[in-house]
Amino acid sequence: MISPGHDTATQRYLNALALFDEFVRTAASTAPDAAALRGLERRFAERIEIQPSYWSQIKGRSRQIGERLARQFEQRCGKPAGWLDHPQGAAAPAAAVAAHATSSAARPPDTGMPRDEDERFIVELVLTYYRRNPQRARQRLLDLLGEVLTPAPVAPPPPAPRPTAAAADAALWAQARQSIAPLKKKR
Numbered sequence: 001m002i003s004p005g006h007d008t009a010t011q012r013y014l015n016a017l018a019l020f021d022e023f024v025r026t027a028a029s030t031a032p033d034a035a036a037l038r039g040l041e042r043r044f045a046e047r048i049e050i051q052p053s054y055w056s057q058i059k060g061r062s063r064q065i066g067e068r069l070a071r072q073f074e075q076r077c078g079k080p081a082g083w084l085d086h087p088q089g090a091a092a093p094a095a096a097v098a099a100h101a102t103s104s105a106a107r108p109p110d111t112g113m114p115r116d117e118d119e120r121f122i123v124e125l126v127l128t129y130y131r132r133n134p135q136r137a138r139q140r141l142l143d144l145l146g147e148v149l150t151p152a153p154v155a156p157p158p159p160a161p162r163p164t165a166a167a168a169d170a171a172l173w174a175q176a177r178q179s180i181a182p183l184k185k186k187r
Contacts, residue, residue, distance in 0.1 A: 008085055012065040012073075014113070015084045016058060019077050020044055028145070038142055048076050 023044050045055040049072065057063040065073065070084040114120040130137040 009064045011087060012070050012084045013058070013061065015086075015088055016065055016073060018088060019073060019079075019084075020059075022077075023047070048073055 020041075024040055027040055027043075041055060042052045045052040048055070050069070054063065058065060065084065071081060073079075074081060074083050114123050126137075126141070130141075
């Protein structure tokens, strides 16, 4: 049941990335600060019970997900057996759709793949940046996500408006007039 143009290895890779995306979204919704978002790849690898370097190799496509590891991904992420091997979307098997529907309650399925040319452009841009300098890109992207996902602080009320120069002069003139007695007229 592999979609046209996708072999099993590619399908497992795409679904593993979707599982990681789901993990990141869950982490971001429970703890949206930058400190909590650091180390997500390591924590995801721990959840799957593999080494972080092995997860990095899978993401970099230098390693493939074998049969045993595919079942391990599914078990550790609460997916039915065989879930990683099939497209997750409109063409997904009924069991996978039912399992996904119970976890996402009336949300349209999100495959984690870009939906249009704009999203593809952004993904390619971020990947290019990341591939040139992974450590710096990771840090910068986590900082950016932390800024975006952290609720904005409540702004203090604006200070009382300062009087304009003309209003200040008028107030000073009124005060001076009150303290000066009028001149007596000559007789």
